[in-house]
Structures are given as C-alpha cells and as structure tokens.
Amino acid sequence: xxxxxxxxxxxxxxxxxxxxxxxxxxxxxxxxxxxxxxxxxxxxxxxxxxxxxxxxxxxxxxxxxxxxxxxxxxxxxxxxxxxxxxxxxxxxxxxxxxxxxxxxxxxxxxxxxxxxxxxxxxxxxx
Amino acid sequence: xxxxxxxxxxxxxxxxxxxxxxxxxxxxxxxxxxxxxxxxxxxxxxxxxxxxxxxxxxxxxxxxxxxxxxxxxxxxxxxxxxxxxxxxxxxxxxxxxxxxxxxxxxxxxxxxxxxxxxxxxxxxxxxxxxxxxxxxxxxx
Numbered sequence: 041x042x043x044x045x046x047x048x049x050x051x052x053x054x055x056x057x058x059x060x061x062x063x064x065x066x067x068x069x070x071x072x073x074x075x076x077x078x079x080x081x082x083x084x085x086x087x088x089x090x091x092x093x094x095x096x097x098x099x100x101x102x103x104x105x106x107x108x109x110x111x112x113x114x115x116x117x118x119x120x121x122x123x124x125x126x127x128x129x130x131x132x133x134x135x136x137x138x139x140x141x142x143x144x145x146x147x148x149x150x151x152x153x154x155x156x157x158x159x160x161x162x163x164x165x166x
Numbered sequence: 167x168x169x170x171x172x173x174x175x176x177x178x179x180x181x182x183x184x185x186x187x188x189x190x191x192x193x194x195x196x197x198x199x200x201x202x203x204x205x206x207x208x209x210x211x212x213x214x215x216x217x218x219x220x221x222x223x224x225x226x227x228x229x230x231x232x233x234x235x236x237x238x239x240x241x242x243x244x245x246x247x248x249x250x251x252x253x254x255x256x257x258x259x260x261x262x263x264x265x266x267x268x269x270x271x272x273x274x275x276x277x278x279x280x281x282x283x284x285x286x287x288x289x290x291x292x293x294x295x296x297x298x299x300x301x302x303x304x305x306x
Contacts, residue, residue, distance in 0.1 A: 058285045065253050074253040076285065090250055
C-alpha cells in the first residue's frame with residue numbers, strides 16, 4: 041500500500057480555508073496523494089522538504105498572496121519547474137494575465153467543482 | 167433465597183418465628199426474633215459488598231494486551247504523515263483507533279481525531295506525542 045501511495049503523483053493544495061482543501065481533496069484524493077498548507081509560509085516550508093508534482097494555489101490569503109508565493113517558487117531552482125495552478129474567485133483578464141505572468145500555467149475558478157478542477161489537473165500531468 | 171445462600175440458620179429461625187406467631191406464643195416471640203436477627207446478620211456480613219459496575223465507566227486499560235510493535239509502527243506512520251501535512255493521515259486513524267481501543271488513552275485519541283479532522287495537524291502531532299508518552303513508546 042505504501043509503495044502504491046508513493047507511486048501516485050502528489051498535489052499540494054494551498055488555501056487558508058480548510059473547507060476548500062476538504063473539497064479539493066474529496067475531488068482529487070482518489071487519484072493523487074494530497075498535501076496541504078493553510079498559509080504561504082507553511083507552503084514554502086513544505087516544498088522545501090517535500091516535492092509536490094503540482095501546486096494548487098489560492099490567490100487571496102492573509103499572510104502572503106498567491107502571486108507572491110508563486111514568484112518565490114519560480115525563483116527557487118528546487119521548485120521552479122513545479123507547475124502551479126491558481127484557485128481563484130477573481131475572473132478578470134488582468135488577474136489571469138498577472139497569474140500567468142508570475143508563472144502559473146492555469147486557473148481553477150471558485151466555486152470549486154469536480155468538472156472544473158479534475159480535468160485541469162489531469163491535463164497538467166498528461 | 168436462604169437456601170441459595172446456604173443460610174440454614176436463617177431458615178430455621180424464620181420457621182420458628184412463623185410457628186410462634188401462628189400458635190400465639192407471645193412469650194417466646196421476642197427471643198425468636200432476636201435469633202432471626204442474629205442469624206440474618208451472620209449471613210449479611212458474609213456477603214461481599216461491591217459497587218455495581220457503572221455502564222458509563224470506560225473499559226479498564228489493558229496495556230499488557232497491547233501489540234506494542236504494531237502500535238509504534240502505526241504511530242510513527244501517522245506522525246510522519248502529520249509532519250508532511252499529508253491528508254492520508256485521515257485514513258490511518260481508524261486502524262490506530264482499533265489498536266488502542268483498550269489502552270486507556272481514549273481522551274487523547276478523541277483529541278487526535280478532532281485535530282486531524284479539522285486539519286489542525288500541529289495539534290494532532292501534539293496528541294500523538296502525548297499518546298507515545300502515555301504508553302511509554304519511542305517512535306523511530
């Protein structure tokens with residue numbers, strides 16, 4: 041079982057709202073190993089010791105916003121190649137452009153749902 | 167009842183009292199009642215007095231029956247998952263609960279489950295530490 045688990049790809053969910061983590065985990069948990077962080081600092085500390093295959097990153101968080109976290113991830117040689125997908129309620133073109141500008145590859149829009157989030161993750165891994 | 171308790175003296179004294187009452191032997195009745203009282207006291211003093219078991223009482227801790235190697239392995243696995251904020255920790259609660267069912271750490275287990283389910287993994291790690299201390303096990 042452990043070898044089966046470790047063979048699965050790992051997704052790090054970063055969101056300051058535990059309910060959102062629970063929702064995404066219920067959608068993706070059957071296919072991927074799920075790690076979580078509820079703050080930017082916790083996320084950056086976690087990626088220093090773990091190696092997630094994908095990071096789902098909330099934009100609006102109190103200690104450090106998603107853009108800043110993404111910038112730091114992309115500036116770090118250890119994490120710069122890990123794909124980042126933003127989770128956001130912001131849907132303007134400017135917000136999307138800013139996200140792509142700091143290195144994100146895609147968006148998942150809130151409210152989070154299986155039809156919107158599962159294909160985005162699958163596409164990333166494929 | 168007297169027979170079940172092997173209280174033959176009580177049976178004899180009670181029979182004598184009964185006979186005296188039926189035959190209106192008032193003169194002997196007081197002495198016969200004293201005999202009955204004395205024989206009853208003898209029987210009652212021989213019955214061990216124990217409080218009835220409380221239905222709400224927690225099952226007694228039976229740590230000698232603990233499978234310590236498996237408990238240690240399960241706690242170490244859970245601790246590792248908690249340190250990495252890995253949500254697989256949730257799946258490891260049920261087996262641990264079974265392993266520690268009679269370990270006398272029900273309160274700490276409840277605390278651990280509550281912390282994991284609310285994604286308070288630091289609190290959950292503290293609960294794991296408390297359980298290991300309570301059971302005197304060292305995690306690898």
